[in-house]
Amino acid sequence: MTATARLTTPFTARATAAEILDGVDLTGRRMIVTGGASGIGAETVRALARAGAEVTVATRDPDRAAGLVEEFAGPGAGSIRAAALDLADLTSVDAFVAGWQGPLHALVANAGIMAVPDRRLTAEGWEIQLATNYLGHFALVRGLHDRLRAAGSARVVVVSSGAQLRAGVDFDDPQFARRPYDPWTAYSQSKTAGVLLVVGIARRWAADGITANALAPGYIHTNLQRHLDDDTMRAFGAMDEAGNLITPSYYKSPAQGAATSVLLAASPLLEGVTGRYFEDNQEAEVVPGGPDPAAGVAEHAVDPVAADWLWAYAEQVLTSR
Numbered sequence: 001m002t003a004t005a006r007l008t009t010p011f012t013a014r015a016t017a018a019e020i021l022d023g024v025d026l027t028g029r030r031m032i033v034t035g036g037a038s039g040i041g042a043e044t045v046r047a048l049a050r051a052g053a054e055v056t057v058a059t060r061d062p063d064r065a066a067g068l069v070e071e072f073a074g075p076g077a078g079s080i081r082a083a084a085l086d087l088a089d090l091t092s093v094d095a096f097v098a099g100w101q102g103p104l105h106a107l108v109a110n111a112g113i114m115a116v117p118d119r120r121l122t123a124e125g126w127e128i129q130l131a132t133n134y135l136g137h138f139a140l141v142r143g144l145h146d147r148l149r150a151a152g153s154a155r156v157v158v159v160s161s162g163a164q165l166r167a168g169v170d171f172d173d174p175q176f177a178r179r180p181y182d183p184w185t186a187y188s189q190s191k192t193a194g195v196l197l198v199v200g201i202a203r204r205w206a207a208d209g210i211t212a213n214a215l216a217p218g219y220i221h222t223n224l225q226r227h228l229d230d231d232t233m234r235a236f237g238a239m240d241e242a243g244n245l246i247t248p249s250y251y252k253s254p255a256q257g258a259a260t261s262v263l264l265a266a267s268p269l270l271e272g273v274t275g276r277y278f279e280d281n282q283e284a285e286v287v288p289g290g291p292d293p294a295a296g297v298a299e300h301a302v303d304p305v306a307a308d309w310l311w312a313y314a315e316q317v318l319t320s321r
């Protein structure tokens with residue numbers, strides 16, 4: 001992503017989020033994890049709170065986070081609270097932003113949906129994967145900009161995906177209004193948009209003490225796969241002929257899947273690092289995008305011209321709603 005040397009860490013791809021934060025004290029640091037009530041997000045929340053942070057789980061249904069909140073209700077570690085946020089509904093994003101008081105030290109943009117089978121639109125008329133995975137997070141991070149700045153040193157983390165390798169942002173038709181809708185192209189585009197968001201933040205907010213980095217968590221069994229049919233799950237090697245879930249050796253546990261998120265959100269190893277993309281706890285190589293690469297970050301996902309175009313596009317659609 002940059003001309004500088006790729007950043008490496010001592011952590012392997014199998015490290016857990018708790019191992020990444022071993023010895024790190026986050027007492028007094030206030031953090032938000034979107035989609036923090038399940039899957040990778042819940043393990044991200046647990047690890048940050050165990051290290052002492054005050055974590056807000058941003059979820060469509062705060063009751064879903066009740067168990068997590070209860071886990072940390074006693075003394076001895078950080079704390080967890082839950083707040084309502086629907087990223088596909090800008091009224092909800094605005095209400096969440098209005099309700100956030102005081103500084104914000106880290107925002108983990110983790111919530112996401114994948115491979116929605118048909119072209120569904122939000123109330124604003126936006127394709128729902130782009131709206132949830134990217135536009136809602138753009139509105140959230142922009143709305144919280146002054147709270148991030150108020151922290152003095154703050155981090156934005158975007159949970160992207162290896163899917164960013166497969167499609168750039170279509171400048172002519174990002175909403176699939178004219179081109180045929182494809183569930184995976186829409187997901188890949190939204191995940192590229194997330195990487196371009198951190199490139200855009202790095203280009204704009206460095207002087208505010210705000211850094212931003214993106215990541216791929218790896219493959220993890222979670223609710224994310226709910227739109228996938230059995231044939232697709234078998235093609236991933238994640239289901240047997242009888243329909244039972246299987247876990248291929250390259251899959252990670254949710255606690256391992258959360259490792260790179262907490263590395264970027266809270267590890268001292270990332271101090272001052274911005275505008276980069278990580279996988280398996282290491283900075284990734286920039287590669288040409290397309291159907292073939294199995295790892296790395298696509299050139300189209302780190303292109304500063306594309307990042308600036310997308311930033312302007314997002315501002316324009318948010319103000320014209």
Ligand SMILES: NC(=O)c1ccc[n+]([C@@H]2O[C@H](COP(=O)([O-])OP(=O)(O)OC[C@H]3O[C@@H](n4cnc5c(N)ncnc54)[C@H](OP(=O)(O)O)[C@@H]3O)[C@@H](O)[C@H]2O)c1
Pocket residue numbers: 034035036037038039040041058059060061064085086087088089109110111112113114132159160161162216217218219220221222223224225
């Ligand atoms: N699992 C994998 O193999 C994998 C691979 C690559 C990337 N990822 C990425 O990892 C992230 C976490 O996914 P996961 O695997 O942990 O799946 P998950 O358990 O389904 O978590 C996704 C979360 O997104 C939230 N969400 C969905 N729509 C939302 C909306 N409109 N507003 C607010 N929150 C919304 C859901 O929260 P509520 O329903 O509580 O609101 C849910 O907790 C996603 O961004 C995904 O793209 C996962």
